Amino acid sequence: MYDKTVRRRRAVLGLLVAGSLILLTAYFGESAGGALHGVQRGTTEVLNPIQEGASVALKPVRDLFGWFGDTLDAKGKVQKLAAERDQLRAELARQENATYENARMAKLLQTRGTLDLEQYGPKTGRVTFASPTVWYATIRVNKGSGDGVRVGMPVMNELALIGRVTEVFRGAAQVTLLTDTNASRPSAGISARAGKRNVFGVLEPLGAGNPNDLVLNQVAPGAKLEPGDRVVTRGTVSDPTLPSLYPSGLPIGEITRIDRDGTDTEEIHVRPYANMKDLDFVSILTRPQAGET
Amino acid sequence: MTPAAKLAARLTALAIVGVIVQTAAVAQLPIGGASADLSPLMVMAVGLLCGSLAGGCFGFGVGLLVDVVSIQTLGVSSLALLGVGYLAGRLREARDPEGTLVPLAAGAIATLAFSVGFALMQFLLGAAAPVSWALVRQTLATLVVNALIALPVYALVRRWLLAALPEERRRRRRRTYTTGGLSPLSRS
Numbered sequence: 001m002y003d004k005t006v007r008r009r010r011a012v013l014g015l016l017v018a019g020s021l022i023l024l025t026a027y028f029g030e031s032a033g034g035a036l037h038g039v040q041r042g043t044t045e046v047l048n049p050i051q052e053g054a055s056v057a058l059k060p061v062r063d064l065f066g067w068f069g070d071t072l073d074a075k076g077k078v079q080k081l082a083a084e085r086d087q088l089r090a091e092l093a094r095q096e097n098a099t100y101e102n103a104r105m106a107k108l109l110q111t112r113g114t115l116d117l118e119q120y121g122p123k124t125g126r127v128t129f130a131s132p133t134v135w136y137a138t139i140r141v142n143k144g145s146g147d148g149v150r151v152g153m154p155v156m157n158e159l160a161l162i163g164r165v166t167e168v169f170r171g172a173a174q175v176t177l178l179t180d181t182n183a184s185r186p187s188a189g190i191s192a193r194a195g196k197r198n199v200f201g202v203l204e205p206l207g208a209g210n211p212n213d214l215v216l217n218q219v220a221p222g223a224k225l226e227p228g229d230r231v232v233t234r235g236t237v238s239d240p241t242l243p244s245l246y247p248s249g250l251p252i253g254e255i256t257r258i259d260r261d262g263t264d265t266e267e268i269h270v271r272p273y274a275n276m277k278d279l280d281f282v283s284i285l286t287r288p289q290a291g292e293t
Numbered sequence: 294m295t296p297a298a299k300l301a302a303r304l305t306a307l308a309i310v311g312v313i314v315q316t317a318a319v320a321q322l323p324i325g326g327a328s329a330d331l332s333p334l335m336v337m338a339v340g341l342l343c344g345s346l347a348g349g350c351f352g353f354g355v356g357l358l359v360d361v362v363s364i365q366t367l368g369v370s371s372l373a374l375l376g377v378g379y380l381a382g383r384l385r386e387a388r389d390p391e392g393t394l395v396p397l398a399a400g401a402i403a404t405l406a407f408s409v410g411f412a413l414m415q416f417l418l419g420a421a422a423p424v425s426w427a428l429v430r431q432t433l434a435t436l437v438v439n440a441l442i443a444l445p446v447y448a449l450v451r452r453w454l455l456a457a458l459p460e461e462r463r464r465r466r467r468r469t470y471t472t473g474g475l476s477p478l479s480r481s
Binding site: 047062132210 | 313314315316317318319320321322323324328330345346349350353356357360361362363364365366367368369371372375379411412414415418425427428431432
């Protein structure tokens with residue numbers, strides 16, 4: 001009886017391990033339109049409304065946790081207001097959240113005007129999910145194919161470019177951030193120009209766990225760049241037959257340091273303007289080529 | 294409904310609700326630069342309560358669900374959580390630890406094992422990731438947060454599964470050390 005149980009246990013373990021490895025190999029080897037990706041997309045289509053509902057339902061819990069975080073940061077101030085705290089706690093959390101969201105939204109709209117983004121058909125979406133691991137720099141937004149969102153569209157927050165749409169569902173879209181390094185996704189280097197002399201290069205993520213560091217590669221030798229130089233998207237400039245995913249001139253970040261400056265192995269580090277860990281509202285540019293024609 | 298079917302139904306519901314709560318709420322609550330990750334804690338709790346067979350199967354299922362919902366490479370979380378569930382179950386079958394703080398220690402070890410296993414598989418799959426201080430810091434922060442919530446998560450899982458657990462598991466008693474044990478599923 002004991003041997004039979006042990007054999008059964010080991011057999012199930014072996015089967016599950018084999019199942020995992022088969023899934024992993026098949027998923028990693030197939031294209032984005034493959035069967036497993038299809039199953040994943042289908043399941044996400046089904047679960048997405050539930051997730052969105054749960055996200056809305058659990059928002060008060062998140063707000064409550066956020067309130068505790070703010071409280072810890074402002075302990076001194078809170079102590080002075082301790083007597084009023086119980087009475088005002090719920091009201092304060094609601095009002096703070098509304099004010100915060102309004103400010104972010106207003107800034108997003110202001111950025112649209114400043115950068116003349118209206119021509120690119122921006123759609124404002126709310127971030128409903130952020131990947132919990134450091135290995136996948138992805139977020140999900142509550143705008144999907146029904147809103148005109150398609151794969152490859154650039155996405156901005158109120159400060160700068162943050163990434164591009166990589167999966168689209170009916171009512172949601174998956175956005176891969178600039179800092180994503182996942183090996184199962186194709187490399188998404190961004191053609192960029194930097195500094196006052198408009199030096200061209202390709203902006204790429206440095207590695208997982210570095211949400212505030214990008215590297216500007218393929219820069220011409222002898223390019224005069226220095227810390228503080230702004231980096232923006234290059235857009236379609238020289239070759240209109242091969243349009244860029246990103247319109248020209250979208251802000252990305254600024255150069256923070258240059259390692260081994262002047263050598264063949266120099267590494268130009270760029271800090272994105274956008275905080276990839278703090279995204280609430282984003283703009284998806286649904287007509288990214290509008291400014292190129 | 295047989296006891297095994299009842300347990301399987303409760304485990305399925307736990308996996309679905311747990312993953313939805315994780316993605317819809319817990320993952321969006323940064324604490325100290327990292328978010329808690331309920332999946333290794335749930336799997337650890339099920340392994341400790343139900344044994345290696347149920348722990349392994351539950352880990353595989355939760356991992357698959359996490360990979361599907363998060364649009365990650367299928368099979369990575371399944372493999373890592375399968376190991377966590379199986380080992381937690383073996384701990385219960387071989388040692389049956391009774392200390393109050395066992396779930397806390399087991400939760401921390403489960404989170405560490407899951408993080409390391411997940412990272413190793415990402416490296417094997419070719420992720421371009423230098424082992425930076427930021428990466429280590431985020432892993433440690435998740436470990437600490439998970440250790441802090443391991444006890445309540447274990448208590449909730451135990452409460453949810455209690456009615457479906459075999460009788461001897463509900464009345465805790467110390468057992469002598471054995472080199473192997475039987476899963477409650479196999480005995481029911």
